[in-house]
Amino acid sequence: MSAPFAAQLLGWKKLKKNGNPVPNSADSSSTPSKALAIAILEHLGVEPEVILSGTPKDLGPALERAVQADLEKALPETDPSRTWQIDHKKVVADFAQDAHLGSLKKVVRKNPVLSADLGFDYLIRPDVTVGIELDSPSAESNPFLHAAVSCKWTIRSDRVQNIRHEFLQMIRHRRGRLPHLVTVTAEPMPSRIAAIARGTGEVDAVYHIAFAALKEAVEAVGSGQQKDDLAECVSQGRLRPYEELAPTLATW
Template structure:
């Protein structure tokens, strides 16, 4: 079953106030992109005079969310969420909280030393001064170590996930079951971002890896290959209407040489099972268990954040 909203997001671009023959999936500098886009739109029955908004990507995310949420009302299906909000990545919040809230002790100790110097001479004052001198040395070393820690620790960043599907239970970290990178169309940099994000999600998690996939309307096999042909960074590429894309590919292929490269690439991706239809995404969401066993004790992350000052109001 293709996405029921796929065709409604399709239209043609405007140039100088006139409707062009360039689909809003296409790269205007790539004739192959335009040809495949037109063939796909023809299969979808998109009128040649239809004009759509400038940001189909945002509308795509909204349409997916609105379609999937009623299928699993027990899960939270949300847009634009940081992976750090979920159990498998909650540990990554601790160091940024430390960096944001750590303060050097030297200024405070210097103020206390000035106050001590103004106190009358006594045994207690002498003890206080000795203790302050010792504290200055001890905390000074901690400050130096903290400075080195902040300098040399890697600042790995995770892009926000366009769509997330998670269990949300009171008193527990939200558990991420599925993360989607939603791309209406692809360019090389966008495709590489998807692969990079999948690699980071895999390497930086603690606990089960969420199902991570890309969903797109991109018709070009060369662009789909950048994501689908990678080792394991992305599970699948879900296409909004794979049957229509298959028909469009066959229509264009009939006008091409026998070993037309995009056709060969597309066939390989299909046989590998790396490109799947939107219906497979629906099945994946419906198959998510009602509850996941938490691997982090309740309150553990909150306690760590409070220990570094992350729980304090700023």
Template sequence: MPASFAADLCGYRGGNPNTSDSSKPESVALGRLLFSNMGVPDDAPAVKIDHIWSHSMVEDLNDRLAATAPHLVVDRERAAHDFEQYAHMKALQQLAEDNSVEVTMALETLRQHLTLGGVDTRTLELTEVLGNAIELTESRRRPLLELLGDESLPKLDISVHRPWVSAAEKPHLIAGLSLKWSLRTDRLQDPRTHGAKMAALRRGRMPHFAAVTMEPRPYFLARLGQGTGDLDCIYHLHLPALVATVDEFYTGSKSRTRLRDVFHRMVDQRRLRDYDDLVDYLSTL
């Protein structure tokens, strides 16, 4: 079952489907056929995808999970360090914050106060010792922080978490989703890099991490989802229409039928799944 909001996001920009690469006639033709199978009107205008899609998806998932998994919370644009498994990344960032300016100003204020108060020489000497100790500590701390590096994660387009009973504890991230309306060579690496970093930097259980897309071309779907291990799978917003589109479009030559076979292999291996599969899986977590 497709996402209920999928067709509302589809439209034409300059006469071309907003899933298509307008410089590639085959991509445009495939997009038109997909929209036709989805029932998208030929005069449907293109919308601003990113903003509307993420809000529509959060609303839809929260509504559908309310009955089967009311303990789950779905959000958009959340930082990974907001969650239990990645909270240490925020701690390192806070440790790296440079407060040397504030410390220097406070020490200078202390010196001036002591001087005006007419204190003895020994007190001034101890103040200098304190200042030197602070400078030495900072000179040692900075190289150590640089050796630790500055690993970071981009915000999660969609996050699904389980809140803890105690407000003092970070919520537990159970799923993160990377939204890619369409795919190009330069867009393929983002979800992979994000997934690999989430696996490497976590402390505790790895959240379910997947890409969600409306891309119709088997070639790009395979490049993103076949065998990298950085993603659990790809979810398509309207897989039934895409299956019908691929079966109709990729015929007549060996190269085309090969792409059709690759596509069906991805579906059979569950590397490419329907949006409904996402809802069902989340309800089990």
């Protein structure tokens, strides 16, 4: 099992420097990363070294849009009792828990001292937001932010810090219940996944778009450390199949 869009995104690309094919989820400078990514493609049935012309070149935004489209379809089917709002790059100030940040932005803009001290880091735009319309007599009431999804095609140290920073700002500034804060990725190396899956609660869970293929790949070609890292993340519920994301959001 894998995300319904996994086969449309995961594939091969040509390296600019020599034209050699490499999996598009691999770190081309890392032999272990390439080995795991190749094994994942083999498990998914993507033919070796076939360059897929339909595979998006800009995979980060493509993953964001794929997750948005999938949740738009899956959540109303899983729980039709709620009115879902799935958006791309919507500012958190448009939701009930953070509506006060819109007023704060106006004050900060008018005050150079506050602007210098606070900046606008608190006006986060998650890659994908899951909102729920509230039963309210006011037609202008903001939807409740049920989940924020950070989509990272692969995991690097700078991307880990970006995820933690954005989610930490959301935790600090909210007024109301915390939304589900999750990451979706195609990263092939468990050691890099562990860098974001581990932590002190900024991220609830990491969902992998080819979870079953990842497990098979690590078992087949992963090092002892990669196997240990994967086992740790899975056993602690920090790394989960993407297929569980919509059911989790619908029952939470």
